[in-house]
Amino acid sequence: MSETNTVNNDLTLDIKEDSEIFLEFLSEVHDHLEESESNILSIEDENCDYEVINAIFRSIHSIKGSAGFLGLTDMQGLSHELEALLDKARKGEISITQEIIDISLSAIDALRKLRDNLAIRVDIELGKITGTDTSQKEQPIDIQPFVDGITSILNDDSKPRETESQVNINNSEQTDDFWAKDDAEPSKEGFLGEILLDEGTITQEQLDKALEDGNKKIGEILVDDGITTPDMIEMALSEQKPIGKILAEKGIITEPQLDNALKQQGKKVGERLIDSGATTADSIDSALQSQQTQRSMKLQARTVKVDTGKLDNLFDLVGELVIANTLICGEMKSVNNNGTSKNLSQLTKITKDIQDQVMSMRMVTLKQTFQKMSRLVRDVSQRSGKKVKFIISGEETELDKNVIEEIADPLVHILRNSVDHGIESAEDRIAKGKPHEGSVSLSAFHRGGNIVIEIKDDGKGLQKERILQKAIDKGLVSNQSSMTDNQIYNLIFAPGLSTADKVTNISGRGVGMDVVKKNIEKLRGKVDVTSQEGVGSTFTIRLPLTLAIIDGIVVNVGGTKYIIPTVSIEESLQPKQEEISTVKNQGEVINIRGNLLSLVRLHKLYNIKTTKTIPWESIVVVVEGAEGKYGVLVDELLGQQQVVIKSLGDRFKNVKGISGGAILGDGKVGLILDVTGVREAFVGHN
Amino acid sequence: MKKVLIVDDASVVRLLIKKVLKQGDFDIVGEAVNGVDALEKYKEFKPDIVTMDITMPEVDGIQATKDIIAFDADAKIVMLSGIDQKEMLWQAIKAGAASYIVKPFEKDRILSTLNEVINSNNSGS
Numbered sequence: 165m166s167e168t169n170t171v172n173n174d175l176t177l178d179i180k181e182d183s184e185i186f187l188e189f190l191s192e193v194h195d196h197l198e199e200s201e202s203n204i205l206s207i208e209d210e211n212c213d214y215e216v217i218n219a220i221f222r223s224i225h226s227i228k229g230s231a232g233f234l235g236l237t238d239m240q241g242l243s244h245e246l247e248a249l250l251d252k253a254r255k256g257e258i259s260i261t262q263e264i265i266d267i268s269l270s271a272i273d274a275l276r277k278l279r280d281n282l283a284i285r286v287d288i289e290l291g292k293i294t295g296t297d298t299s300q301k302e303q304p305i306d307i308q309p310f311v312d313g314i315t316s317i318l319n320d321d322s323k324p325r326e327t328e329s330q331v332n333i334n335n336s337e338q339t340d341d342f343w344a345k346d347d348a349e350p351s352k353e354g355f356l357g358e359i360l361l362d363e364g365t366i367t368q369e370q371l372d373k374a375l376e377d378g379n380k381k382i383g384e385i386l387v388d389d390g391i392t393t394p395d396m397i398e399m400a401l402s403e404q405k406p407i408g409k410i411l412a413e414k415g416i417i418t419e420p421q422l423d424n425a426l427k428q429q430g431k432k433v434g435e436r437l438i439d440s441g442a443t444t445a446d447s448i449d450s451a452l453q454s455q456q457t458q459r460s461m462k463l464q465a466r467t468v469k470v471d472t473g474k475l476d477n478l479f480d481l482v483g484e485l486v487i488a489n490t491l492i493c494g495e496m497k498s499v500n501n502n503g504t505s506k507n508l509s510q511l512t513k514i515t516k517d518i519q520d521q522v523m524s525m526r527m528v529t530l531k532q533t534f535q536k537m538s539r540l541v542r543d544v545s546q547r548s549g550k551k552v553k554f555i556i557s558g559e560e561t562e563l564d565k566n567v568i569e570e571i572a573d574p575l576v577h578i579l580r581n582s583v584d585h586g587i588e589s590a591e592d593r594i595a596k597g598k599p600h601e602g603s604v605s606l607s608a609f610h611r612g613g614n615i616v617i618e619i620k621d622d623g624k625g626l627q628k629e630r631i632l633q634k635a636i637d638k639g640l641v642s643n644q645s646s647m648t649d650n651q652i653y654n655l656i657f658a659p660g661l662s663t664a665d666k667v668t669n670i671s672g673r674g675v676g677m678d679v680v681k682k683n684i685e686k687l688r689g690k691v692d693v694t695s696q697e698g699v700g701s702t703f704t705i706r707l708p709l710t711l712a713i714i715d716g717i718v719v720n721v722g723g724t725k726y727i728i729p730t731v732s733i734e735e736s737l738q739p740k741q742e743e744i745s746t747v748k749n750q751g752e753v754i755n756i757r758g759n760l761l762s763l764v765r766l767h768k769l770y771n772i773k774t775t776k777t778i779p780w781e782s783i784v785v786v787v788e789g790a791e792g793k794y795g796v797l798v799d800e801l802l803g804q805q806q807v808v809i810k811s812l813g814d815r816f817k818n819v820k821g822i823s824g825g826a827i828l829g830d831g832k833v834g835l836i837l838d839v840t841g842v843r844e845a846f847v848g849h850n
Numbered sequence: 851m852k853k854v855l856i857v858d859d860a861s862v863v864r865l866l867i868k869k870v871l872k873q874g875d876f877d878i879v880g881e882a883v884n885g886v887d888a889l890e891k892y893k894e895f896k897p898d899i900v901t902m903d904i905t906m907p908e909v910d911g912i913q914a915t916k917d918i919i920a921f922d923a924d925a926k927i928v929m930l931s932g933i934d935q936k937e938m939l940w941q942a943i944k945a946g947a948a949s950y951i952v953k954p955f956e957k958d959r960i961l962s963t964l965n966e967v968i969n970s971n972n973s974g975s
Contacts, residue, residue, distance in 0.1 A: 177866075182869070184865065185862055185865045185866060185869075188861050188862055188865060189862040192860060192861055192862060219907070222859070222905055222906070222907055225905050225932075226859060226860045226905070228932075229860055229863060229932060229953070230860045230862040230863060232932075232953060233862060233863060233866055233953075233955070234862070
């Protein structure tokens with residue numbers, strides 16, 4: 165365009181003026197990179213199909229385009245190279261090697277750094293942070309090595325396409341594809357048709373007919389029969405969804421039939437299924453049509469992106485709404501009006517529904533976190549030269565987004581330790597008769613109102629003697645004779661204890677497990693470890709579903725109200741006189757059906773004046789903390805309530821046994837007991 | 851005001867094009883993020899002109915151009931493409947696209963191309 169360019173024609177953008185565009189770009193690039201990374205990692209896992217590489221290509225292409233607009237030459241340049249590499253891969257011109265996967269991952273890391281640098285620049289421009297803030301500084305990054313790395317691979321594409329270590333790209337078909345290939349070989353494991361025949365799903369006649377046509381492609385047969393047109397077939401071929409799947413979904417063949425058949429037959433299932441008479445030509449046509457519908461339906465699941473700040477505000481407001489509602493209900497109890505109480509219960513119900521909805525908005529799956537961990541395990545195992553199989557399960561489990569944000573660091577620490585210290589070298593493993601490849605699993609699941617995240621390795625396990633010796637050396641324990649194995653293992657969470665022979669750059673330097681424990685406790689969670697020497701270790705993290713609300717039993721001690729989280733409560737009872745006694749070295753104990761539990765008098769612990777000091781005239785609540793069960797002596801039970809947790813602020817953070825406050829139904833403040841902390845405070849008190 | 855439908859999977863690009871078009875006599879009636887979406891939005895909004903990206907998930911810009919032309923033979927579609935997608939551009943033109951703009955985009959170029967395409971076909975049907 166040689167015509168006179170007006171000012172501002174080159175579309176240079178100003179961060180301040182076009183902040184909306186820049187912020188959008190940052191979030192878009194973030195999403196693209198996350199998605200690409202997990203896609204690349206999935207290539208590594210197993211045979212990949214064309215669509216996965218295509219998706220990565222599109223993401224990187226999109227970054228390149230947008231970066232070009234915004235004049236971000238580094239990001240544009242690097243994504244351009246990566247795109248070129250992916251383009252060749254998706255066209256099948258080069259095969260995916262470990263080298264390509266590695267360079268793609270590091271290029272994505274570099275792009276991420278470039279993005280983060282831009283984010284900092286934008287924040288500075290928008291005045292969100294000051295340029296002098298050292299924690300938020302741009303990290304200069306040189307993209308040249310990555311560009312060179314990719315170029316050298318691109319220039320070296322004369323390599324033979326098939327070598328041992330390559331990951332196969334299934335270039336046009338998914339592994340469970342239903343379209344027979346011309347060169348389809350008779351499978352030794354039995355044809356699908358025979359399987360279906362055995363099961364009585366189809367008749368011999370139907371099978372024979374299918375076998376007659378066996379050498380043709382289904383598309384050709386259908387066209388020959390005049391049932392459909394080449395266009396229709398082409399459309400079908402361009403679909404990614406296997407026809408068999410759609411037939412199964414439409415109920416023409418059943419999912420178990422299909423699965424079973426696929427399992428027995430191996431990966432290749434021919435057109436015999438489709439043409440075997442188990443389905444008709446009509447069904448295929450309508451299946452083809454339904455592909456179209458499904459495609460557009462998929463697009464209708466629309467989402468809206470919301471600023472998390474707004475979400476937090478909404479959540480706080482709903483918390484206030486719940487409290488206000490509780491207050492009104494409390495005040496109106498005395499008013500005996502049928503209409504009012506009916507309306508009130510309606511209001512309560514709606515409030516509860518709103519609360520549930522808002523809660524669910526804050527729930528996010530662990531998927532992204534787990535994906536990050538799979539990258540971490542991959543990197544750590546590569547760096548330490550160990551072969552580690554990483555198994556993930558339960559990544560669909562949902563947690564409060566605030567918990568998700570905080571849980572990544574502890575997981576990183578534990579996983580690093582498992583790979584670096586837990587898993588032995590391949591030689592050691594073989595010598596011990598273990599498979600040379602170590603295994604680490606990360607799983608998440610619900611258990612009793614909690615989310616449990618478990619990290620399990622099959623490494624050498626924790627060395628009990630060593631831990632104990634170190635703990636004694638550091639003066640962390642004095643009397644080891646009374647400690648159980650589990651108590652000893654859990655000493656690794658004590659400050660200043662690291663069991664590594666030497667400090668490596670991977671697993672840190674002794675600032676580890678105690679920080680892990682602190683972080684998890686901050687989330688009102690618990691972590692512990694079990695281990696068996698030579699067999700492996702298991703770390704178990706228990707987390708609350710949400711940080712914001714708990715179900716609790718309100719109890720009264722003197723004039724003070726406490727809330728005990730319902731999940732911690734085993735039972736409550738009024739003991740008999742003969743069930744209470746004092747044991748040496750233990751203090752007061754209560755005998756509950758033969759089990760001796762120590763009795764914590766809350767009024768003594770927190771110095772409250774009360775008239776109810778005789779256990780058999782008061783109530784004992786049996787709770788379970790990290791250290792086991794014990795009884796809490798309280799004046800009376802006041803009722804059950806869901807409360808919104810309020811932080812007590814820094815001033816009270818050192819009060820042991822109290823995890824927060826909450827506004828109760830009568831508008832007064834109740835203190836939330838942390839049963840593990842109460843027990844610790846009690847032990848310290850005595 | 852001429853009605854425009856912007857088709858691009860990158861929201862940054864959509865924002866930019868919007869920014870440019872607002873300086874001309876255009877009314878952005880809709881945005882689509884892929885080829886399927888593009889056809890639906892075209893049917894819904896009946897725009898005077900469409901700006902179309904090529905590389906998009908689900909259904910790409912070339913197929914979307916074919917689909918839209920099949921629905922409305924007079925549809926006016928301008929392809930927006932990268933410099934390295936000339937081959938694809940040719941396919942798009944064969945599919946019925948009226949014109950194209952190659953990146954890096956310039957404001958004047960976008961506005962003049964769109965105006966030209968809209969006016970060219972006034973006598974058409």
